[in-house]
Amino acid sequence: MKTFSRLSIPYLIWLAMMVLLPMLLIAFYSVTDSGNGIISFTFTFDHFIKFFTDRDFLLILWRSLVIAVKTTVICVILGYPVAYFIANSSDRMRNGLILAITIPMWINMLVRTYAWIGILSEGGPLQSLLEMLGFGSHELMYTEGAVLLGMVYNFIPFMILQINTSLCKMDKSLIEASADLGADKVQTFMRVVFPLSLPGVVSGISLVFLPAVSSFFIPKLLGGGQFFLIGNVIENQFITVGEWNFGSAISMIMAVIMMCSMYLVRRLDSRTEGRVSGSRTLPGGRLAS
Amino acid sequence: MRKLLLSAIAAVSAAALTACGGGNEGPYAGQTLHVYNWGEYTGENLIANFEEQTGATVVMDNFESNEQMYIKVANGESFDILVPSDYMIERLIREDLLQKLDKSKLDCLDLLADGVKGLPYDPNNDYSVPYFWGTVGIVYDKNVVSEEDLEAEGFNIFKDTKYKGDIYLYDSERDSFMMALKALGYSMNTTNEDELNEAYEWLVECVETMEPEIVTDEIIDNMAQGRKALGLIYSGDAAYVMTENEDMGFFMPETGTNLWSDAMVIPKNAENPDLAHEFINYVTSYEGAADNTETVGYTSPNAEVMEEYSSEGGYYYGINAYIPRTGNPNDEVFVYDETTRAIIADLWSRVKVAASNA
Numbered sequence: 036m037k038t039f040s041r042l043s044i045p046y047l048i049w050l051a052m053m054v055l056l057p058m059l060l061i062a063f064y065s066v067t068d069s070g071n072g073i074i075s076f077t078f079t080f081d082h083f084i085k086f087f088t089d090r091d092f093l094l095i096l097w098r099s100l101v102i103a104v105k106t107t108v109i110c111v112i113l114g115y116p117v118a119y120f121i122a123n124s125s126d127r128m129r130n131g132l133i134l135a136i137t138i139p140m141w142i143n144m145l146v147r148t149y150a151w152i153g154i155l156s157e158g159g160p161l162q163s164l165l166e167m168l169g170f171g172s173h174e175l176m177y178t179e180g181a182v183l184l185g186m187v188y189n190f191i192p193f194m195i196l197q198i199n200t201s202l203c204k205m206d207k208s209l210i211e212a213s214a215d216l217g218a219d220k221v222q223t224f225m226r227v228v229f230p231l232s233l234p235g236v237v238s239g240i241s242l243v244f245l246p247a248v249s250s251f252f253i254p255k256l257l258g259g260g261q262f263f264l265i266g267n268v269i270e271n272q273f274i275t276v277g278e279w280n281f282g283s284a285i286s287m288i289m290a291v292i293m294m295c296s297m298y299l300v301r302r303l304d305s306r307t308e309g310r311v312s313g314s315r316t317l318p319g320g321r322l323a324s
Numbered sequence: 325m326r327k328l329l330l331s332a333i334a335a336v337s338a339a340a341l342t343a344c345g346g347g348n349e350g351p352y353a354g355q356t357l358h359v360y361n362w363g364e365y366t367g368e369n370l371i372a373n374f375e376e377q378t379g380a381t382v383v384m385d386n387f388e389s390n391e392q393m394y395i396k397v398a399n400g401e402s403f404d405i406l407v408p409s410d411y412m413i414e415r416l417i418r419e420d421l422l423q424k425l426d427k428s429k430l431d432c433l434d435l436l437a438d439g440v441k442g443l444p445y446d447p448n449n450d451y452s453v454p455y456f457w458g459t460v461g462i463v464y465d466k467n468v469v470s471e472e473d474l475e476a477e478g479f480n481i482f483k484d485t486k487y488k489g490d491i492y493l494y495d496s497e498r499d500s501f502m503m504a505l506k507a508l509g510y511s512m513n514t515t516n517e518d519e520l521n522e523a524y525e526w527l528v529e530c531v532e533t534m535e536p537e538i539v540t541d542e543i544i545d546n547m548a549q550g551r552k553a554l555g556l557i558y559s560g561d562a563a564y565v566m567t568e569n570e571d572m573g574f575f576m577p578e579t580g581t582n583l584w585s586d587a588m589v590i591p592k593n594a595e596n597p598d599l600a601h602e603f604i605n606y607v608t609s610y611e612g613a614a615d616n617t618e619t620v621g622y623t624s625p626n627a628e629v630m631e632e633y634s635s636e637g638g639y640y641y642g643i644n645a646y647i648p649r650t651g652n653p654n655d656e657v658f659v660y661d662e663t664t665r666a667i668i669a670d671l672w673s674r675v676k677v678a679a680s681n682a
Contacts, residue, residue, distance in 0.1 A: 091677045098680070157551050177537050260495040260538025261531065263680035268673070275497065276669040 064283035082284030092268065092285075099265040100292075102179070103248035106186040110194040110243045111236060113187070118198035118235075133199070136192050144189055148256050151188070155181050155257065177259035185253040190246060194239035201235025202228070237304040244300075245293055265289060350379025357599045359384045360393060360403040362586070365456075367615030374606050380599055397421060402593045404600040407455050409586050411660035414445040422451045422589050429601040432608035437627040439650035440585055444657050452587035453604050454625035456616070458559035459583050459648045459655070460499055461576040463543075463566075468553040471575075478577030479507035481554065482530055489535040492543045492555035497672035498658065500527060502582045503556055506654070512582055513659045517667070524671040531679035538679060547572060558584075560622030562645035567621070574645035580654025585625070623648055 065083075067076045086092050121132045139147060154161050155175040166172050175181055205228065213223040251266030258264075263271075265285065272282030355378075363386040371382045385403075387393040390412040397406065398421065408416065416422050427433065433441075433449060440457045442449060462474065462481065468490070474481055482491055482503065493500060502512040504523035514520065530536065537552070544561045546552065548568040557565070562574040588607065590600045606612045613626035617633055623646055624630045630647070633640045640646035649655060 091674070091681055094681045095677060157546070158549065260493070260540075260676055261536065261679035261682075263676055268677065271673040271676070276673050277666060278670065 061283045061286050064280050065287040066284075067280060069278060069280045082281045083288070085281065086285060086288060095263055095268060096265050096288075099248055102183060102186070102264065103244050105183060106190060106247040107240055107244045109183070109187050110191045111240065114191050114194035114239065115198055115236070118195045118202060121195070121199050122202035129203075133196070136195055140192055145252060148185055148189065148253055151181075151185055152176070152256060155184075176257065177262065179258070179262070181257040182254045182262060182264075185257045186247050186250060189250075189253065190243040193242040194236075197239035197242060198232055198235040201232045205231050234304055237300055241297060241300050244296060248293070249289055350377055352599050352602070353379035355380045355596055355599055357382045357405065357596060357603055358403045359405045359407075359603070360396070361386060361405075361407045363388065365407070365586075365620055367612065367617075367619045370607070370612055370615045373611070373615070374603060377606065378599065378602060382603075397591055400593065402595055403591055404594040404596050405603055406589050406591060407586050408589065409658075410443060410445045410584055411658045413452050413587060413589055415660050416589065416591075417446065417451055421592055423592050423594065423597065424450050425453070425590065425604075426597075426601060429598070430605060432605045435608055435610075435613075435626050435628065437625055437630055439648060440625045443583075443585055444659070446587070452589045453608055454585050454587045455607065456560065456620070456622035457583070457585040457625055457648055458623050459576055459581050460502060460556065460558055461562060461574050461581055461645065463547050463555045463557040463562045463645075464573050464575060465550055465553045466571050466573045469573075471573075474575045474577075478579050479503045482507075482536070482556070483526075483534060485533060487553050488533070490553040491534055491536045492546065492552055493531075493536045493538045494543065494556045495538045495540050495676075497668045499556060499582070500672060500675070501668050502658075504530075506577065506579050506581060509579060512580075512656050513661070513664075515661060515664050520664070520667055520671065524675065527672075527675045528678045531675055532682045535682070536679070538676060558622075559645045559648060560620070563623075563640055563643050564621040566643045566645055567640070574643075576649050576652075578652070578654070580652060580656060581649075583648060583650075583655045583657050585657075 066078050066080065068079050068081075121129055121136075124132060153159060156162075157174065157176065159175075162172065162175055209227055209231070210223055213227045218226065249266045249269075251264065251270045254262050254264045254267055255270075269282050269285050269289070272278045272285065276282075357380050359382060361384060365386075366384070371384065374380075375382055387396075390408050393406060393408055394412060394415070397403065397416070398419070406416075413422075430453070432453065436449075436454060440454045443454075446452045462479070464474065469481070469487070473484065473486075477484060481487065482493070501520070501523050504526040505512050505514060505519065508519070508522055508526060510516075510519045510523070531538075539546070541561075543555050543557055544565060547555055547557070547565045550569055550571060557574075559574065562572075566572050566574060588604050590597055590604075594600055607616065608626055610626060610628060613624045613629040614633070616622075617624035617629055618639055624633065632638055634643070634646050635641060
């Protein structure tokens, strides 16, 4: 066994260099003064104070959280029925549908978001269609709706795939048993299928919420320069302002918020698993990345 | 067997060698020129014609910003030609990264238009030969915006609530602060923090009351299709917009604007400076300059080409954006100052934050 565990050493070194070291650097930057070297530096909490005492930054943080929650809720509402439908299809159909969901993900997210610019732009196909149907001429680009659409579009496959996996792994005999015991279809769904699929929903939520709350190129492309989310603020601090320390501080704040939400989601997960006692433990609440 | 393989390899590489050399009989046959330029910034046939004339091969890389280019050059990557903007050339000269041009090898300096010669960043053109030049101004829909309003308000028209929701701002701290500072009657190169703060207040008021869309190059297509009434734009882009849509006009406020130039320079570590000089000559020559200006739409530094393209029958006839304004004492060339850059960058990111919360 010892020889096998040694095989993990290269991986651990890689992990330390590629994951741990950058994280530590960000943490280090966030609590030090700007313009210092490796040897001389002063610790400061100014960046955190600056962030939490500025109404504008807090408003943007709030808006980022709200839009991420909206994205997640829409993804659950739209994604669940799709996943349910896929899970209940025949094997061949299911493979085809899963493929259809996955194929767009082979194309770079950035490219797909650019495609939406064309669709949503003024005089573009969607606006013309809405006009033809008598909804009047509305501006679609550079609105919150456009950003929300972009986020749901980009992240919903994660939700569908997670829910679908947990639905497929479900023991079908439980449904038969439920029917045997006299439950109708709605009762079976509400009391057996849905609770059993919750771990999938929960891991879907973390896979959608986390990238949504920190996304920066979707608001940048579909929201324009006047629709900032917290990810854009961080990007801006690094790329154009050159305030790496402040940018790192905001990143740390985001990391803490994400860890808290992960913790909450996991608690929810373990509680649902506890409630459906007697069922197998299902994979869930685990972040794939 | 091994012998056969070896001779096969030899045959293939010989074929490859002749393929490379074949047809190239110019004075620089077999040599390579590394050019680092902006994207979509060269004439359609420029490179092909230059290769044919000299026999050399041109390898061109593109950058998106002066800063991006600077990092590569400062890290020692070797290019023969760079095409940075005015303020970046100043910085490269100061940091001793450029070599002086050998004027005995250049026959193009006399061809340059007066307005673009000897700009402050390189007063004697010792290091640089202009590639394109222009100004920044206001592109506007002639059917919606009256010229009197523009004359009377200048850049303050971006705060005229008559045009609320109908304007584009350009997402660049340098150009936005230029606009605000000029609207307030200050120098765009001010280092006075009070003036910079005043400009910041001006911009915040603008984004909070006017519902602008803050975009970059999207402005070009959108204005060509007449989607909004007003926008801040580079003169060369305005020239393109105006050739596409005749309802569009271009206006430069009397209070002054930014006169800019992108120019060719040869870095210290260039591997083929002789060929680089040749390239500068060709790009500035009538043939090269005409090709560039016709494809890209920015103003040619070659006086004859600029004249021809803007006079009757020319491609840009009647398009005022094509000819950069000279002689207005309020017009300025951007001067690089690291402290001010950092302040402006920070303030601009706050303007965008304010715009998001408006």
